[in-house]
Amino acid sequence: xxxxxxxTDAALAATPKRLSTAYQNWYxxxxxxxxxxxxxxxxxCILIAIFAPYITPYPKDVGAVVNFRARxxxxxxxxxxxxxxxxxxxxxxxxxxxxxxxxxxxxVLGTAVPFGSILGMLxxxxxxxxxxxxMRLTDIALAIPxxxxxxxxxxxxxxxxxxxxxxVAILWWTWHTRLVYSITRQIRTQEFIEAAETLGAxxxxxxxxxxxxxxxxxxxxxxxxxAGFVILVGASLSxxxxxxxxxxxxxxxxxxxxxxxxxxxxWESVLPGCAILFVALGFNLLGDGLRDLYDVQDVR
Amino acid sequence: xxxxxxxxxxxxxxxxxxxxxxxRLSGVVKAVDGVSFSIPRGAVYGLAGESGSGKSTxxxxxxxxxxxxxxxIRLEGxxxxxxxGTRAYGRKVQMVFQNPGSxxxxxxxxxxxxxxxxxxxxxxxxxRQQRISELLDMVQLPPEFASRYPxxxxxxxxxxxxxxxxxxxxxxxxxxxxxxxxxxxxxQARVIALLIELGRQLDLTFLFxxxxxxLMRNFAHEVGVLYLGxxxxxxxxxxxxxxxxxxxxxxxLASVPVISAEEEAIRPALPLINGEVATAAQVLAGxxxxxx
Amino acid sequence: MSDALLSVRNLSVDFETYGQVNHVLNxxxxxxxxxRHIALVGESGSGKTVxxxxxxxxxxHPPATITGGEIVFxxxxxxKATAAERxxxxxxxxxxxxxxxxxxxxxxxxxxDQMGTILKYADRRLGRVRNRRERLAxxxxxxxxxxxxDPERIARAYPxxxxxxxxxxxxxxxxLLSEPRxxxxxxxxxxxxxxxxxxxxxxxxxxxxxxxxxxxxxTHNLGVVRETSSYVYVMHHGRIVEEAETSALFAAPKQAYxxxxxxxxxxxxxxxxxxxxGQSDPEAEAEAEATT
Numbered sequence: 097x098x099x100x101x102x103x104t105d106a107a108l109a110a111t112p113k114r115l116s117t118a119y120q121n122w123y124x125x126x127x128x129x130x131x132x133x134x135x136x137x138x139x140x141c142i143l144i145a146i147f148a149p150y151i152t153p154y155p156k157d158v159g160a161v162v163n164f165r166a167r168x169x170x171x172x173x174x175x176x177x178x179x180x181x182x183x184x185x186x187x188x189x190x191x192x193x194x195x196x197x198x199x200x201x202x203x204v205l206g207t208a209v210p211f212g213s214i215l216g217m218l219x220x221x222x223x224x225x226x227x228x229x230x231m232r233l234t235d236i237a238l239a240i241p242x243x244x245x246x247x248x249x250x251x252x253x254x255x256x257x258x259x260x261x262x263x264v265a266i267l268w269w270t271w272h273t274r275l276v277y278s279i280t281r282q283i284r285t286q287e288f289i290e291a292a293e294t295l296g297a298x299x300x301x302x303x304x305x306x307x308x309x310x311x312x313x314x315x316x317x318x319x320x321x322x323a324g325f326v327i328l329v330g331a332s333l334s335x336x337x338x339x340x341x342x343x344x345x346x347x348x349x350x351x352x353x354x355x356x357x358x359x360x361x362x363w364e365s366v367l368p369g370c371a372i373l374f375v376a377l378g379f380n381l382l383g384d385g386l387r388d389l390y391d392v393q394d395v396r
Numbered sequence: 397x398x399x400x401x402x403x404x405x406x407x408x409x410x411x412x413x414x415x416x417x418x419x420r421l422s423g424v425v426k427a428v429d430g431v432s433f434s435i436p437r438g439a440v441y442g443l444a445g446e447s448g449s450g451k452s453t454x455x456x457x458x459x460x461x462x463x464x465x466x467x468x469i470r471l472e473g474x475x476x477x478x479x480x481g482t483r484a485y486g487r488k489v490q491m492v493f494q495n496p497g498s499x500x501x502x503x504x505x506x507x508x509x510x511x512x513x514x515x516x517x518x519x520x521x522x523x524r525q526q527r528i529s530e531l532l533d534m535v536q537l538p539p540e541f542a543s544r545y546p547x548x549x550x551x552x553x554x555x556x557x558x559x560x561x562x563x564x565x566x567x568x569x570x571x572x573x574x575x576x577x578x579x580x581x582x583x584q585a586r587v588i589a590l591l592i593e594l595g596r597q598l599d600l601t602f603l604f605x606x607x608x609x610x611l612m613r614n615f616a617h618e619v620g621v622l623y624l625g626x627x628x629x630x631x632x633x634x635x636x637x638x639x640x641x642x643x644x645x646x647x648x649l650a651s652v653p654v655i656s657a658e659e660e661a662i663r664p665a666l667p668l669i670n671g672e673v674a675t676a677a678q679v680l681a682g683x684x685x686x687x688x
Numbered sequence: 689m690s691d692a693l694l695s696v697r698n699l700s701v702d703f704e705t706y707g708q709v710n711h712v713l714n715x716x717x718x719x720x721x722x723x724r725h726i727a728l729v730g731e732s733g734s735g736k737t738v739x740x741x742x743x744x745x746x747x748x749h750p751p752a753t754i755t756g757g758e759i760v761f762x763x764x765x766x767x768k769a770t771a772a773e774r775x776x777x778x779x780x781x782x783x784x785x786x787x788x789x790x791x792x793x794x795x796x797x798x799x800x801d802q803m804g805t806i807l808k809y810a811d812r813r814l815g816r817v818r819n820r821r822e823r824l825a826x827x828x829x830x831x832x833x834x835x836x837x838d839p840e841r842i843a844r845a846y847p848x849x850x851x852x853x854x855x856x857x858x859x860x861x862x863x864l865l866s867e868p869r870x871x872x873x874x875x876x877x878x879x880x881x882x883x884x885x886x887x888x889x890x891x892x893x894x895x896x897x898x899x900x901x902x903x904x905x906x907t908h909n910l911g912v913v914r915e916t917s918s919y920v921y922v923m924h925h926g927r928i929v930e931e932a933e934t935s936a937l938f939a940a941p942k943q944a945y946x947x948x949x950x951x952x953x954x955x956x957x958x959x960x961x962x963x964x965x966g967q968s969d970p971e972a973e974a975e976a977e978a979t980t
Contacts, residue, residue, distance in 0.1 A: 286498055287494075287499040288500055291558075293461070295512050295565070297513075301515070584952065585951075585962055608954070610953070614955065654911055655914050672887070
């Protein structure tokens, strides 16, 4: 009956050679330019962040260094991206700025995604009052824009990297809850879940071993798309002075610091801005590519 | 005790409430309505019926996936109605689903799927891999299959994996819900041969649910014909096929496409109304005449 | 047999998946003469559906490529014909009865809307002019031809208001709208209950006979082959492995593959030896292996 599904199945059935799942995924991934370019950008940014102390020309410029003889230098062979108002190399500070941005992504998504996904699976699998409580909480949290929440948290607590991460993470899980909830609802009624139930599998097993693997691709797509947004939100917070405090290099802070010298000293804000755009674009392309790859429809 | 049937079902019923637009109870659908039968140890009992006959609901009640409205299910003399969630029970009754494509988790390997019952019932302990290979061997699949994903398997191979998974807990009764209806005939023949062999080797009892009467004729020892939640006719397979008494059984038999003149000779004629094949409802209302 | 209404000559189709090229059809040939009832039978993966899609022009270029052969309908090679010529033939002089009555109808339009639209496009391609009222009259006429008792009421209905059997009749009626000379039926009724399937097959048989149509029945069910066709092609791995008068094929199959296929079908008279079939030749097992 596989043939009714269409020609591709028939073609596969006639194939004598077995293709591994990993090979099939790699084949489709490598044929998807969006995903490949996105992945390349993301990997490049991560490598820059990790090896920043070794590959940057002026690693000392990370701290509160002042070098007035070199201030406001335009891009040149010495300083590819120019220097800022206290004479620090902008290229160096961008590389270190990626560290902060990617750390923000890792912490926010590293807490929000597992938390949100687990709540989504619980709500979708158990239904009843569990679903009502979780999904109404989600609705409430969804009603608050993340930036407003971050402003509120920063106003109550002190503006700092940790607090801004906290503020973003507090709201980010809701999207994953909604996504995973809708997938779980579809999967819950499928025969393989019933089969597992009749085989005596525990609820823990069904949620984490049967349902979760079927949500992973959608979560991966969503997470990748989210990473770009988290970087933008973090940069916005820094731009407003609510995020990372100087002298730690941060892309958002650099844009706002350089904005005072526009348009003459354009490199001081435009180039860090481009750096933000570059990494955010990388994550978005990767997410879009993965979405095509996995054929996930539900995600934004 | 020894000649007591393995499974006894008495007066089993499942009624679903029907609500109108305002959520008020406006009646009940009797999906299963007073069904009784029993299966001797080691036998294959066939439940034949079309969609809406209640055959799947009966399977779900025996598996403990749905609670009966009334009636009793006894396994080896023990009343298990409602006690179906317990682990000891789950070890005695297993099910092979109709569509192997959807009864295996697409994101888990064959080995992982077979390991589910082993882990759930803490069987096999440290010999998990060995036990998985043994189970695959029982369904005539090589041990390498443990690392494959369902989409890498043909339909027949998937159904073999589903059978291996059901065998993992060493059950007494296996409910087969249209196990071969999604398979090609030649694959079907091999899967049925496997089930017959396993039944003999492991002293298994089967409840075989199907709409395929030709297959039932060759596999089941006894057959019950279901129509709209009621058993309209039961009997030993040979007798029931040779001398069907109920008009619905005759209609079912008449509808089977056959491939030889011998079969045509024993098949009842299609009941017609104005040159058109009569529906089951018309047949039961006595409207149709069997034409020669 | 070049005077056949439809003649498929040495048709070859490749599919490209994951960078691998698979020869799905390897020079398949078949003829459907005027007014004859031909069956094309094969298991999943045999290429019968690909053949049907190639004839109807439903193959999508990536992944499918027609690498050779010709499909001649009424003297025109469809693979070389201009788009206008093809459109004039496909869906008009030859039309298709789809398999799944549940998904082949759009749930948001009435039967009259859907059939009216099809008729409008068929008319446009044939350069005929018909107004709304004339089209509706034609829809009623065709619904009556498929033995609908109250065509006006059926025409006003939405698909969800009709039973599976009624929807399958609507699909047959749709195929008849443009007064075709050849009907291509893709497993009609497989999604339905046996009794309903019997009604549909009888109706289809009566219709093609009384209207003098040619029929190409594409199916995996040998029983359906015997009941609906007079000549049969057996397809396996993209090749026609055997062709014969239907009665001759069942009486004395020549190829080992066909013999095994026929032996695999369970008989209503009993006596099918699954164990012998299950032991079967290692070649068949290897083949099952190859389908992974």
